[in-house]
Amino acid sequence: MKDPLKIGLAGLGTVGVGVVKILQHHSDLISKRAGRPIQIIAISARDQGKDRGVDLSGYEWVKNFSTMSNHNGLDLVVEMIGGAEGAVKDFVYSSIKNNKHVVTANKALLAHHGADLAQLASDNAVSVGYEAAIAGGIPIVKTLREGLAANNITGVFGILNGTCNYILTEMRETGRDFEDVLKEAQDKGYAEADPTFDVDGIDAAHKLTLLTALGFGVKPDFGALSITGIRDVSADDIKFAADMGYKIKLLGIAKRSGDKILQRMEPCLVKKTSAIGNVEGVFNAVCVKGDFVNEVLNVGPGAGEGPTASAIVADIIDIARGNVPPMFGVDAKTLQHASWADANDIQSACYLHLEVKDQSGVIADITSVLKNHNVSINKFIQPGFNDNGTESIVMITHKGQYKDILAGMIALEKLDSILTKPKHLRVEEI
Numbered sequence: 001m002k003d004p005l006k007i008g009l010a011g012l013g014t015v016g017v018g019v020v021k022i023l024q025h026h027s028d029l030i031s032k033r034a035g036r037p038i039q040i041i042a043i044s045a046r047d048q049g050k051d052r053g054v055d056l057s058g059y060e061w062v063k064n065f066s067t068m069s070n071h072n073g074l075d076l077v078v079e080m081i082g083g084a085e086g087a088v089k090d091f092v093y094s095s096i097k098n099n100k101h102v103v104t105a106n107k108a109l110l111a112h113h114g115a116d117l118a119q120l121a122s123d124n125a126v127s128v129g130y131e132a133a134i135a136g137g138i139p140i141v142k143t144l145r146e147g148l149a150a151n152n153i154t155g156v157f158g159i160l161n162g163t164c165n166y167i168l169t170e171m172r173e174t175g176r177d178f179e180d181v182l183k184e185a186q187d188k189g190y191a192e193a194d195p196t197f198d199v200d201g202i203d204a205a206h207k208l209t210l211l212t213a214l215g216f217g218v219k220p221d222f223g224a225l226s227i228t229g230i231r232d233v234s235a236d237d238i239k240f241a242a243d244m245g246y247k248i249k250l251l252g253i254a255k256r257s258g259d260k261i262l263q264r265m266e267p268c269l270v271k272k273t274s275a276i277g278n279v280e281g282v283f284n285a286v287c288v289k290g291d292f293v294n295e296v297l298n299v300g301p302g303a304g305e306g307p308t309a310s311a312i313v314a315d316i317i318d319i320a321r322g323n324v325p326p327m328f329g330v331d332a333k334t335l336q337h338a339s340w341a342d343a344n345d346i347q348s349a350c351y352l353h354l355e356v357k358d359q360s361g362v363i364a365d366i367t368s369v370l371k372n373h374n375v376s377i378n379k380f381i382q383p384g385f386n387d388n389g390t391e392s393i394v395m396i397t398h399k400g401q402y403k404d405i406l407a408g409m410i411a412l413e414k415l416d417s418i419l420t421k422p423k424h425l426r427v428e429e430i
C-alpha cells in the first residue's frame, strides 16, 4: 500500500467532528478504497478543552489554524470554519501556495474567489475539493464534473437550501405564515438565530453560482446573480398556488438561453405533481439537463453532520487516489466570463396575486391593463374575502415576455382599486 495521506482539520464544529467520526469508524474501508491510509495528523479549533464526544488524543493540537498551511507534515488541509474573506481566505490561499490540497465546505469563499482559486490550484498542482459546499450529502460536483462530462449541459436547477424548503413545506402543511414558522424553526434549532443567509436566498445563491460554473464552464460570478428569498411568500400565496395545482419552491435556476446563460434564485411555482415539487422538508434536490442524458435528478440531505462529512471524506478519498479533475471541470485557463441573459428576455408564465376593493368594474379594469401589456390569462380565481375586508384575485398567465408582465404589474399598481403592491412569481416548467 502507498504512503498515508496526512491531513489536518481546521475547525471542529458539527461537520469537523463528523469527519473525525467517519475517518475513525471506517478507517479500514477507507484505506482500501483510497489505496492508502488516510491519517489525521493535526487538528485545530477555538476551544481545546471542549468535550466533542470523539477521541482526539492521538492528534497534534494546533493553536492557530493558519499555521497548518505551512505544516511540513501535512499533504491536505480541510477547512471547516467558513467565511469568504480574512484569515480563512488567507489560510486557503497559502495552503495551496504551499502545495497542500484543500477540501472545504466554504461555498461563500468559492462563489466569490472560485476562478482565482482554480487557477492557483492548477498552478500549484493541487486539488480543491468542494463537494460539501453544494447540497451537502448529494454528490453533485462529481455528477456534473465526471458522471455527466459527456454532455452539453443545458440546464441546472434545484432546491439548494433546506431551511427554506422546510419553512415552505411547513407553511403549506399547516397554513401558518412565514414569521411564525421561522420562529418555530429557530426555537427547534433548524434555522439559524440570524436566518438572513438562508431565507434571503444568499446561501442557495452561493451554491447556484458554483453549479453554474461547473455546468457551463464559466467563472463563478456571484455578483451577477439575481436573488430573491422567501420572506414575501405568504400563507395565502401557498394556498392559492395549491388551489391551482402548484407548490412554491425557492429554486436556483441556470440554463442556456441562446448563447447566453440565464441564472436566477427566486421562489417559483412548480407543478404539484413534478418530481421537484415533491422534494419536501429539509431535503435538497438538483436536476441536471444534458443533451444526451436528458435529465438526472439527485435528491438528498443538504446539511447536517453525517451528510456534509460524508461529502468531505469523499473528496479526501478522491485526492488520496490521485483523482484530481480541474476544479470546475475544465482547465482553469479556459474558464470564460459568462454572458448573462437579461431577465426581460425570459419567456415565462407568472402567478399574479392582487388585493382589490370589492366594487363594480374591478376585473374589467385589471384585464384591460393586462390586455394592453400583452399579458394573457390562463387561470383565474377569486378566492373570497380576506380578514381585512379586501378581496384577492389570483391568476396564472400564459407564457409570455417577462418584461411585459413586469410592466403590467407597474400599471396595475396605479389603479385605484388595487390596494397593495401586486405580487408576481414565475411559474417554472420543469
Ligand code: HSE
Residues within 6 Å of the ligand: 160, 161, 162, 163, 164, 198, 203, 302, 303
Ligand atoms: N443552511 C443551509 C441549509 C445548509 O439550510 O440548507 C448549509 O448551506
